[in-house]
Structures are given as C-alpha cells and as structure tokens.
Amino acid sequence: MKDLYYILMYNNLGNVKECKTLIKHGLIQVNGVVETNCKRKIQEEDVLIYQGKMLKSQPFHYLMLNKPQGYLCANKDEKEKCVVDLIDYPDCFCLGRLDRDTTGLLILTNDKSLKKLLLPQNHVEKTYLVETKERLNKEDQEAFKRGIIIDKSIQCLPAKLEIIDDYHGYVTIEEGKYHQIKKMFLSLKNEVVSLKRISFDEILLDENLSEGMSRPLNKEERNKLIKKAAQY
Ligand code: URA
Numbered sequence: 001m002k003d004l005y006y007i008l009m010y011n012n013l014g015n016v017k018e019c020k021t022l023i024k025h026g027l028i029q030v031n032g033v034v035e036t037n038c039k040r041k042i043q044e045e046d047v048l049i050y051q052g053k054m055l056k057s058q059p060f061h062y063l064m065l066n067k068p069q070g071y072l073c074a075n076k077d078e079k080e081k082c083v084v085d086l087i088d089y090p091d092c093f094c095l096g097r098l099d100r101d102t103t104g105l106l107i108l109t110n111d112k113s114l115k116k117l118l119l120p121q122n123h124v125e126k127t128y129l130v131e132t133k134e135r136l137n138k139e140d141q142e143a144f145k146r147g148i149i150i151d152k153s154i155q156c157l158p159a160k161l162e163i164i165d166d167y168h169g170y171v172t173i174e175e176g177k178y179h180q181i182k183k184m185f186l187s188l189k190n191e192v193v194s195l196k197r198i199s200f201d202e203i204l205l206d207e208n209l210s211e212g213m214s215r216p217l218n219k220e221e222r223n224k225l226i227k228k229a230a231q232y
Helices: 004-010 016-024 112-118 138-146 180-187 219-231
Strands: 028-030 048-050 062-067 103-109 126-132 160-165 168-173 192-200 214-216
Touching: 004 016, 004 028, 004 048, 062 219, 112 219, 126 180, 138 160, 168 180, 180 192
Parallel strands: 103 192
Antiparallel strands: 028 048, 062 103, 062 214, 126 168, 126 192, 160 168
C-alpha cells in the first residue's frame, strides 16, 4: 500500500509538493469521497478520480527477469544490448546491477521507493550460484565469514560461502560493490567461471522462467519488497 500523494506522482500529476497541493485542495476523490489526507494508504482496489478521470491506483510495475548473458543492466546503450530491451516497460530500472556475463534473478521496477533495498546498511541478502576455476575449501569459507578485502584495501562485509562440491557453491552477500564476488574470489587466488543470482532478499528466481523471460512479481513477492523498503 502506498500513500495517495505518491500514487499521484506516478500518474504524472507533478512532484511531491504539487501532488500534495492537489490533495489538500480537495481535488482528488477516493472511492467517491474527497480525500485531503496526503498519506491515505491506497490499495489496488481503490478508485481514484481527478477532474472526472480515473487514475491508476496501481501505477507500478514489479518484474522478475531471468537475465541472460550478454545484456547490460541499463536502460539504453549505444552499442550493447540492455536488459530493458527484454521487457515491455521502458520506465523500469534494475534493482541492483548484474555484470554483463552474470545470469539469473533481476528485479525491474519503476517504484523508486525500492531503491532503499540497495543500501549496504540495510543488509538485504543476495545469493548467487557460483562456479570457480580452482577448488573451493574450508579456508575460503572462513575468509568469507570474516569479510574479504578486495582491490587491495576495500573491506567487504562478512558474507557466506556454502560449498556444494569442489567447484560450485552458493555465495550470499549483503552489499553490491562493483564486480564484488569476482573480486572476492580473486583475493582468494581463485576465479569465477560463472555466476547466477538465485535470490534477492526473500524473492527466489522462478525456475520456470527461462533465460530472457520475465514475469510480474506476484502480490506476495511484491508486498515483501514494499514492506521491507518501508521499514528503512
Ligand atoms: N558480483 C559480481 O562479481 N558480479 C555480479 O554480477 C554480481 C555480483
């Protein structure tokens, strides 16, 4: 559920101040009644009217994409293919970036309130399936737990490495530094061969989604992210 003024902004009725003014001036009806509370919580079923026209009470898109290799996490690039070319909503942005050769779960949305989930201090966990060039071992696990130093001096937060077999594991990190997992393994004298994100917070990559395909997040998935972002 979002505040009324926020919904108006996404209906292109202006910035925060302009939308709050429309509400305070009694120009917005919710379910047939004038609403002057800018923070009125709006549900998808609510009917919003402005100047006789119905507004979108759910103007947001929340998509899960199974990102294929070879796509940039960007909206536009002169030379490269971009993930936004794979979906029908050009106003959506990537919630966090994956490298061009990384595959798997990418959430795209036009709801800017979710950007808070990307801040390292909010500790949103992202899990990746990783294949490495050299064997994984217990010392690597300990190093992840302590927090690895990348680029000679940048200290990463403690992370998790769960070993599946000699060359495969699950890595969970709570931040998103540039090429972070690749650099973590380089610091351990190892190398990432392939990387696939399988979860973002409580959202799991839908196994029925083939690479390059997307689907809207369901209500439960959407609400998990919205509620989490609202906590910060
Ligand atoms: N870490 C990386 O090195 N690359 C990604 O795409 C994501 C995390």
